[in-house]
Amino acid sequence: MKLTICHLYPDLLDLYGDRGNILTLAARSRWRGIETVLQKISLGEQPDYENMDILFIGGGSDREQRLLTEDLQKHERELRQAIADGLVLLAICGGYQLLGQYYQLTDGQRIPGLGILDLWTIAAEQRCIGNVVVRLAETLRAEMLEQAAAPGTAAPLDTLVGFENHSGQTYLGDGLRPLGKILTGHGNNGADGCEGMRYKNVFGTYLHGPLLPKNPHLADLLLALAWRRKGLDWEFPSLDDRWEKLAHTTIVKRVAPG
Amino acid sequence: MKRTWRFWPALWVCKLTGWVLRKLGKNGTTLPGVIANRIDPQIIAHLAMGNYPDGIMIITGTNGKTTTANLLANILRQAGKRFSCNEAGANLLTGITGAMAQSTRWTGRSAAQMALWEVDEATVPRLCELVKPALAVVTNFFRDQLDRYGELDTTVRLVREALPEDTRCILNADDPLVAQFGWQRAATVYFGVERLPESREISDEVRESRFCPLCGATLDYAWFQYGQLGNFTCAGCGFHRPQPHWQAQEVQRRQERMVFQVNGLELSLALQGTYNLYNGLAAYSAAKTLHIPDEAIRTGLSEFVPRAGRMESFAFPEGLLTLALVKNPAGCNQVIRTIVQAAQRREICLLIAINDQAADGRDISWLWDVDFEWLQEIAGQIRTIVCAGLRAEDMALRLKYAGIGMDKIRIEPALEIAVRTLRQSWGNGAHGYALPTYTALHPLRAILAAQSLSLAKNSAALRAQPAGREENI
Numbered sequence: 001m002k003l004t005i006c007h008l009y010p011d012l013l014d015l016y017g018d019r020g021n022i023l024t025l026a027a028r029s030r031w032r033g034i035e036t037v038l039q040k041i042s043l044g045e046q047p048d049y050e051n052m053d054i055l056f057i058g059g060g061s062d063r064e065q066r067l068l069t070e071d072l073q074k075h076e077r078e079l080r081q082a083i084a085d086g087l088v089l090l091a092i093c094g095g096y097q098l099l100g101q102y103y104q105l106t107d108g109q110r111i112p113g114l115g116i117l118d119l120w121t122i123a124a125e126q127r128c129i130g131n132v133v134v135r136l137a138e139t140l141r142a143e144m145l146e147q148a149a150a151p152g153t154a155a156p157l158d159t160l161v162g163f164e165n166h167s168g169q170t171y172l173g174d175g176l177r178p179l180g181k182i183l184t185g186h187g188n189n190g191a192d193g194c195e196g197m198r199y200k201n202v203f204g205t206y207l208h209g210p211l212l213p214k215n216p217h218l219a220d221l222l223l224a225l226a227w228r229r230k231g232l233d234w235e236f237p238s239l240d241d242r243w244e245k246l247a248h249t250t251i252v253k254r255v256a257p258g
Numbered sequence: 259m260k261r262t263w264r265f266w267p268a269l270w271v272c273k274l275t276g277w278v279l280r281k282l283g284k285n286g287t288t289l290p291g292v293i294a295n296r297i298d299p300q301i302i303a304h305l306a307m308g309n310y311p312d313g314i315m316i317i318t319g320t321n322g323k324t325t326t327a328n329l330l331a332n333i334l335r336q337a338g339k340r341f342s343c344n345e346a347g348a349n350l351l352t353g354i355t356g357a358m359a360q361s362t363r364w365t366g367r368s369a370a371q372m373a374l375w376e377v378d379e380a381t382v383p384r385l386c387e388l389v390k391p392a393l394a395v396v397t398n399f400f401r402d403q404l405d406r407y408g409e410l411d412t413t414v415r416l417v418r419e420a421l422p423e424d425t426r427c428i429l430n431a432d433d434p435l436v437a438q439f440g441w442q443r444a445a446t447v448y449f450g451v452e453r454l455p456e457s458r459e460i461s462d463e464v465r466e467s468r469f470c471p472l473c474g475a476t477l478d479y480a481w482f483q484y485g486q487l488g489n490f491t492c493a494g495c496g497f498h499r500p501q502p503h504w505q506a507q508e509v510q511r512r513q514e515r516m517v518f519q520v521n522g523l524e525l526s527l528a529l530q531g532t533y534n535l536y537n538g539l540a541a542y543s544a545a546k547t548l549h550i551p552d553e554a555i556r557t558g559l560s561e562f563v564p565r566a567g568r569m570e571s572f573a574f575p576e577g578l579l580t581l582a583l584v585k586n587p588a589g590c591n592q593v594i595r596t597i598v599q600a601a602q603r604r605e606i607c608l609l610i611a612i613n614d615q616a617a618d619g620r621d622i623s624w625l626w627d628v629d630f631e632w633l634q635e636i637a638g639q640i641r642t643i644v645c646a647g648l649r650a651e652d653m654a655l656r657l658k659y660a661g662i663g664m665d666k667i668r669i670e671p672a673l674e675i676a677v678r679t680l681r682q683s684w685g686n687g688a689h690g691y692a693l694p695t696y697t698a699l700h701p702l703r704a705i706l707a708a709q710s711l712s713l714a715k716n717s718a719a720l721r722a723q724p725a726g727r728e729e730n731i
Contacts, residue, residue: 011468011476017626023659043476067474130620163621209623213655243658246669247651 003029003226006039006052008095009060009068016165018058020210021090024219025054032237034227043071049082053226057095059166059208065094072098072114080116088226089202092211096197096204097121097168117199118173122189127167132185132207133256134160134195140179144217147224147236157217159183160195161251162207170206172197179205184256201225214251216244261304261366268298269305269366272359287356288348294355302351303388305358305368310342312372313392315544318382318417319436321589322397322537323349325529325568327376329541330395333558334374337550342370349378351385379413383420394421395428395544397536399435400485400588401624414471428543430536431502432487438471440500449543450502451535454509456599457481457488472497483532484595485588504543506535511599514571523552526560530569531596533589569596570703572710576681579690581706583699584610585618587627590693594632597691601636605688608640609680611647611673611698618695622649630660637662642683644668646676647698673698677705 007022026036041047047055060068072079083089097103100119102110113120136144136158145156160180169189172178178188179196187195187206196205203222205211212219216239224236272294279289294301306314317327327343334341344357354375362368377385379399385391399414418439421427427443430436431450440446461482468477468486475494482488491498509518516535517526520542527538538559545555564570572579584590597606614622633640643666645653650671657667668683670676677692684690694702 016621017623020623020626020656020659023626027659067469163623165621209621210626213626213659214652240664243651243655243664243669247655250651 001034001230001232003034003036003054003223003230004039004052005036005054005056006041006047008041008047008055008057009043010040010058011042016059016093016163016208017210018056018092018208021056021058021092021212021219024210024212024216025056025223028216028219028239029223031239043068046075047078049075049078049087052082053088053230054222055082055087055089057089057091057098059093059095065098069098069111069113076114076116079114083116083200083202086201086225086229088222088229090211090222091202091204092208093166093206096206097170099202099204100170103168117197117202117204118175119170119197119204120173121168121170124167124169127165128186128190128206129165130163130185131251131255132160132162132164132187132195133183133252134162134180134185134187134207135183136160136180137177137198139177140198140221144221147217147220157215157245157248159248159252159256160205160207160211160215160218161248162205162209162211162214164206165208166206170197175199179203201229214244214247216241216248259300259303259307261307262298262300264298265301265304265366268294268301269359269362270364271297272301272356273362273364276356276360287344287360288350288353289356290359291348291352291354291356294359295352300388301355302358302385305355305362305366306373306389308366309362309368310370310373312339312548314373314375314389315393315395315548316382316385316391317374317376317395317397317540317544318379319395319397319430320379320400320586322533322540323376325534325537325564326395326397326540326544327374329538329559329562330544331374332562333541333545333550333555334372334548336558337545337554339372339550340370341372341374342368343374344376349376350381354385379417382417386420386422386425390422391425393426393428393544393547395540396430396436396439397540398430398433398485398487398588400586401627426547428540428547429500430487430540431500432483432489432536434477434486434490434497434499435471437500438497441472441497446500447504447543447547448500448502449504449506449536449539450499451483451506451509451532451539453481453489454483454532456532457483461485461488470494470497484592487536504539504546506539509535523556525556528560528562529564530600531592533592534569572706574681574684574690574710576684576686577688577690579692579706579710581692581694581699581703583696584693585696587624590624590628591632593693594629598632598635600689601639603639605639605641605685606636607680607684607688607690608643609676609690609692609702610643610645610653611676611692611694611702612645612649612653613647613695613697614649615697617697622652625649625652625656628656630657630662633657634661640666641685641688642666642668642680644670644676644680646670646673647695650676673702673705677702677709681709 029036099117100113104110104122178194272290276290342361428447431448470492473495477490480489506518570581582593654669
């Protein structure tokens with residue numbers, strides 16, 4: 001049994017160490033004895049949504065973002081279906097914005113997104129840049145605890161850490177839940193104190209840094225969801241996460257003390 | 259435009275504060291420059307008026323500005339030219355102002371025939387509103403501290419649009435982001451490196467831009483040197499690597515030195531790494547454009563002493579240690595590749611000090627764009643990697659996911675303790691490397707200098723330089 005991870009447009013959307021997220025998913029799966037296959041899909045290629053377990057869409061510069069929105073529209077229906085079927089998807093920054101209704105430029109012009117999720121983004125004059133600490137939403141935290149093989153063996157993380165760099169302000173529609181509340185930083189829009197989005201098995205966020213190496217609990221949740229969807233009823237061995245947690249807590253203590 | 263009344267107090271206050279600072283043993287260009295620009299915002303234009311009859315030369319790009327500028331300065335010195343430069347590496351408007359004022363007399367006259375400045379990419383547009391450079395060398399464009407500049411595309415576009423039409427551009431033919439500057443521009447000079455034994459047909463490195471900067475189509479590469487540098491062609495619009503006027507050929511790597519030919523002239527450079535080959539070539543091309551005699555160029559290049567933190571050597575009882583500044587994925591990849599190539603059968607110990615202060619770039623996600631995986635090729639020879647700095651933990655985590663055994667990695671955020679840890683695990687004959695980011699460079703260098711037996715030959719000259727020099731960031 002192998003886990004297939006698909007990296008969408010790695011040649012276009014690969015800012016801010018995004019590949020660290022892929023490395024982390026692959027390594028944490030491999031360390032538990034499940035090999036992974038990495039598919040890289042470029043412009044003009046048709047992703048095989050039926051045979052993938054985790055889809056990753058990263059962030060890109062404005063020019064690159066425009067190049068690929070058009071390309072993605074071509075297989076928007078298949079992606080929408082896969083999401084409805086529970087495909088595990090991690091979308092960061094530009095990838096997160098793309099899934100929404102539109103991106104509104106400062107001159108009021110609206111660039112349509114894929115329209116799969118009920119969220120929209122409005123460009124702001126000021127970029128949001130800096131370290132971010134997020135207090136995880138209770139439901140999400142409970143879900144992560146459930147994945148841990150032996151709950152209580154180590155102090156579980158209840159925050160997400162990362163670095164944001166975006167000028168778009170994203171707003172969520174009624175059906176979408178944020179990943180958590182901002183302790184440090186701006187998050188989705190700097191106004192409502194929320195960061196990220198969860199819908200079915202889709203996770204959207206502005207956090208890079210990259211996100212998964214320092215948030216092993218989130219990486220493991222993605223893996224567990226993908227395994228469960230594959231019908232694998234397999235106990236989830238815990239890993240030696242000392243350094244992951246050390247890197248996580250060091251930055252929490254520094255930028256969000258107390 | 260004429261000098262206004264504001265010019266004189268600005269110049270005099272600038273010179274006076276610079277003089278006082280130097281008396282106090284402090285860096286004498288940035289603060290005076292800040293004050294002078296407050297008094298006269300046009301001071302750079304006013305200082306340039308009637309001065310520098312042979313023109314102003316600027317060097318910009320992401321990596322290699324300081325080394326290229328220092329190489330060129332060394333050549334100009336050999337040729338007996340009088341020039342004003344911001345060698346101190348203060349490459350913003352304030353630093354340039356300070357450097358200009360320092361070499362300008364109280365009467366507003368400068369004895370310099372020309373000016374040579376390394377200029378921060380984001381500063382080029384504002385500088386070109388004030389003065390018109392006769393010559394502009396553009397080294398390369400890589401992702402660097404995006405949290406300061408926004409996006410790479412914007413930076414490249416702003417620099418391209420800012421360079422005046424009649425500024426003679428000296429461009430890296432192998433970097434599509436740079437070479438595009440010369441498309442449709444007259445009298446451009448290109449430099450490039452011929453295919454090397456280690457050039458690759460497929461690159462798995464961090465991508466900067468493998469897409470045509472002119473039309474957006476995918477670029478085809480006959481070979482890659484590193485990053486997006488190589489021999490490229492665009493099937494979409496026909497844009498391609500221009501034929502270099504000055505091409506490095508027959509490159510040989512010797513102990514601590516590179517020897518290569520350019521149009522039949524043999525040159526030698528006391529630096530390592532392909533990226534330094536480009537720096538040497540850029541300085542050579544600028545010197546040729548300035549009609550400097552070959553002999554001065556050859557001597558200027560071969561007798562160049564590397565600057566602080568740019569592959570500088572220290573002698574310890576345990577063995578040699580090389581200090582190399584790392585600041586972005588492209589530069590760091592080149593350092594890692596140089597370490598792997600130089601390793602042969604020797605054992606290696608490493609100290610990597612990562613800070614995330616403003617001058618380093620607050621965002622350290624770039625560590626994941628560096629191919630630390632290459633270290634696996636010499637995994638058996640690596641004794642220890644000590645991770646230090648404010649982001650020591652992140653660095654250790656990066657190495658763990660690069661497949662380096664956790665038993666070889668130590669986390670010691672404090673530099674002093676990190677150096678001690680490195681020395682404790684240093685076996686006889688092993689080669690040491692210390693790779694700090696910008697704000698870790700000077701404190702680390704001070705610790706190494708204090709503990710090493712004597713500064714190695716390369717560094718001896720550095721001690722003679724004024725203290726507190728500001729290094730390029």
